[in-house]
Amino acid sequence: MKKAPTRQQHLFSRRNFLSGFLFGLGMVAFIDEVVFHQLLNWHHFYDRSTTEIGLISDGLFHAFSWFATVGALFMFADLRRRHAWWGKRWIGSMLLGVGLFNLYDGIIQHKVLQIHQIRYGVNLLPYDLTWNILAAVIAIIGGTLVYQTHKQMKGIGGDVRS
Amino acid sequence: MNHDHGSTHTGHSIDFLMQFLLSAPFFIGIVLYISAIIVSTRRGRPWGSYRTALWVVGSLLCLITLINPMITAAHENFTIHMFAHLLLGMLGPLLMVLGAPFTLLLRALSTGNARKVTAFLKKPLFHFLSNPAVPAVLNIGGLWILYTTQLYILMETMMWVHVLVHLHVFLAGYFFAATLLYIDPIPYQYSYIYRSMVLILALAGHKILSKYIYAYPPEGVPRVEAESGGMLMYYGGDAVDLIIIIILCYKWYQSKNHRKGRYPVTA
Numbered sequence: 364m365k366k367a368p369t370r371q372q373h374l375f376s377r378r379n380f381l382s383g384f385l386f387g388l389g390m391v392a393f394i395d396e397v398v399f400h401q402l403l404n405w406h407h408f409y410d411r412s413t414t415e416i417g418l419i420s421d422g423l424f425h426a427f428s429w430f431a432t433v434g435a436l437f438m439f440a441d442l443r444r445r446h447a448w449w450g451k452r453w454i455g456s457m458l459l460g461v462g463l464f465n466l467y468d469g470i471i472q473h474k475v476l477q478i479h480q481i482r483y484g485v486n487l488l489p490y491d492l493t494w495n496i497l498a499a500v501i502a503i504i505g506g507t508l509v510y511q512t513h514k515q516m517k518g519i520g521g522d523v524r525s
Numbered sequence: 526m527n528h529d530h531g532s533t534h535t536g537h538s539i540d541f542l543m544q545f546l547l548s549a550p551f552f553i554g555i556v557l558y559i560s561a562i563i564v565s566t567r568r569g570r571p572w573g574s575y576r577t578a579l580w581v582v583g584s585l586l587c588l589i590t591l592i593n594p595m596i597t598a599a600h601e602n603f604t605i606h607m608f609a610h611l612l613l614g615m616l617g618p619l620l621m622v623l624g625a626p627f628t629l630l631l632r633a634l635s636t637g638n639a640r641k642v643t644a645f646l647k648k649p650l651f652h653f654l655s656n657p658a659v660p661a662v663l664n665i666g667g668l669w670i671l672y673t674t675q676l677y678i679l680m681e682t683m684m685w686v687h688v689l690v691h692l693h694v695f696l697a698g699y700f701f702a703a704t705l706l707y708i709d710p711i712p713y714q715y716s717y718i719y720r721s722m723v724l725i726l727a728l729a730g731h732k733i734l735s736k737y738i739y740a741y742p743p744e745g746v747p748r749v750e751a752e753s754g755g756m757l758m759y760y761g762g763d764a765v766d767l768i769i770i771i772i773l774c775y776k777w778y779q780s781k782n783h784r785k786g787r788y789p790v791t792a
Contacts, residue, residue, distance in 0.1 A: 408739065408756060418740075422733035426725050429763065430770050434721070437774040441781050 368449055373516055375447035380509065382438035383453035387460020387505070389432025392425060395468065420472060455508025462502025469495045543684055547591040547691060551584045558626060561633040570632045580624025587617035587695060600681065603743075603750035607757045610694060614664070615765040618698035623772075627709035646712045655713045657723040660700035665730035667693055672734065677743045701727070706772055717777045724773065728766045735759040 372379065442448040469491065558580050562572045589595055590609035599606040631639045653659060671677055671690060680686045703709065705720050739755030742748050 408736070408759075418733050418736050419729075422729040422731075422736070423725075425732055425763075426728035426766075429728070429767055430721060430725050433767070433770045433774050434777075437778045441778055444782070 368452075368512070368515055369446075371445055371447035372449040372452075375442060375445065376449065376452060376512070376516060378438055378442060379447070379449045379452045380456045382435045382442060383456030384435075384460040385431035386435035386439070387457035387462075388464045389428045389430075389435060390457075391461045391464045391468075392428030393432060396425075417472070424467075424472075449512065451508055452512040455505050455512060458501050458505025459509060460505070462498050462500070462505055465498030466495060466502060469498055543688065544592045544596060546688060547596075548588050551588045551591075554621075554626075555581055555584050558624070558629065561626075561629050564633040565629060568633070572629060572632070576624050576629070579620045580626065583617045583620030583622075583624060586612045586620065590617075591691065603746045603754045604757060607754040608761070611757070611761040611765065613691065614694040614698040615762065618695060619702045619765060619768065622699060622702040622706060622708055625708050631710075643710070643712075652713050654700060655704055655711050655715075657701070657704040657715065657720055660697055660704055661723050661727040661730075663693070664697035664701045665727050665734070667697055668731070669734055672738055672743045673741075675744065678745050681745065702769060705769060706776070717773070717780075720773065724766070724769065728762070731762045731766070732759055735762065 368376070439448065439453075442453075558577070562577060565572055590599065590613045595605070595609055599609040631642065634642065671680070676686070676690070680690050704711065704715075705724055707714065735755045735758035737755075738758065739752050742751030746754070
């Protein structure tokens with residue numbers, strides 16, 4: 364797997380990272396909305412304990428996530444068009460986005476800002492632990508992949524600041 | 526439907542005059558648009574039928590919110606009011622912007638007059654208005670004022686406030702879409718990044734307000750109606766904003782295509 368990136372991949376390494384990362388953020392927010400809010404009905408639209416900061420954080424993140432999903436897919440199409448798509452880096456960035464977003468959602472939005480809980484009427488500890496540990500593992504896997512592509516780029520020199 | 530301000534309804538009946546005042550501009554808009562197509566075609570510059578369809582459908586969506594039975598229903602029920610606002614302030618104006626009326630106007634005019642119009646649009650006022658942050662603030666800020674102050678009650682009781690609020694909602698929605706998407710030529714252009722930021726912040730403001738309405742109903746609005754109205758605003762706003770996001774990103778994608786060069790606005 365020590366294949367060096369092509370010139371195009373190297374040139375557009377930053378866009379590969381951004382596209383993958385934004386897609387990860389957007390996809391996870393979308394899954395959160397569809398699975399947990401709509402299908403399972405575990406999450407609630409609004410919870411009486413929500414703080415005002417919580418409402419602002421929720422609004423910003425959901426607005427950003429729509430934009431991230433669509434923008435990332437158009438960037439992906441642009442990379443394909445240029446033959447610059449770098450699968451390993453893109454998927455690594457995506458996993459990093461998924462993991463970091465879920466950590467933010469699980470720790471900051473659910474616990475600190477109390478927008479809503481994972482589920483209602485159950486002991487939350489196992490849910491919170493599963494959620495956050497899973498998120499951390501995904502983020503570490505993603506981060507490792509991105510780091511490896513970073514090193515592959517160093518091997519061929521040039522601009523490596525992703 | 527069991528509002529406690531029922532007595533005020535008779536003081537502010539949605540009579541024929543009001544419906545006429547509010548809906549006439551949209552009728553005139555359709556007539557002018559079609560006249561411009563006829564003139565432009567006579568000059569040998571045909572106009573695409575899909576743009577015509579967008580303009581007409583957009584105008585009609587705005588129009589139906591301003592006449593009976595919808596205007597009376599919206600007056601009595603907050604959820605229907607919110608649905609009407611989605612049409613008049615978001616979907617209708619967006620479709621009208623996609624109808625590219627200024628491009629059509631410039632085609633219908635003689636070269637001399639077209640130059641005069643473009644020179645006029647280069648005035649500082651339009652420079653100010655082309656910054657998408659301006660309509661975004663007017664749009665979202667206006668909604669915050671409408672739903673969190675006495676203005677909502679005032680609108681329900683006074684006819685001229687009603688007319689002004691609806692005019693504002695439509696115009697802010699139109700300029701918002703126009704300054705983000707550049708379907709028509711625009712005097713001063715802003716970068717994709719800047720327009721994206723404005724769009725995200727405006728969308729966030731819209732979402733925050735819709736949950737705020739859910740939690741704290743505007744005065745005189747029953748909780749059940751505020752809750753369903755807030756949710757309609759949240760998800761309906763998502764649907765319309767998603768269209769804007771897709772068009773904006775698609776235009777970015779096109780602009781990055783060096784092989785084919787830039788795409789001009791086509792009919």
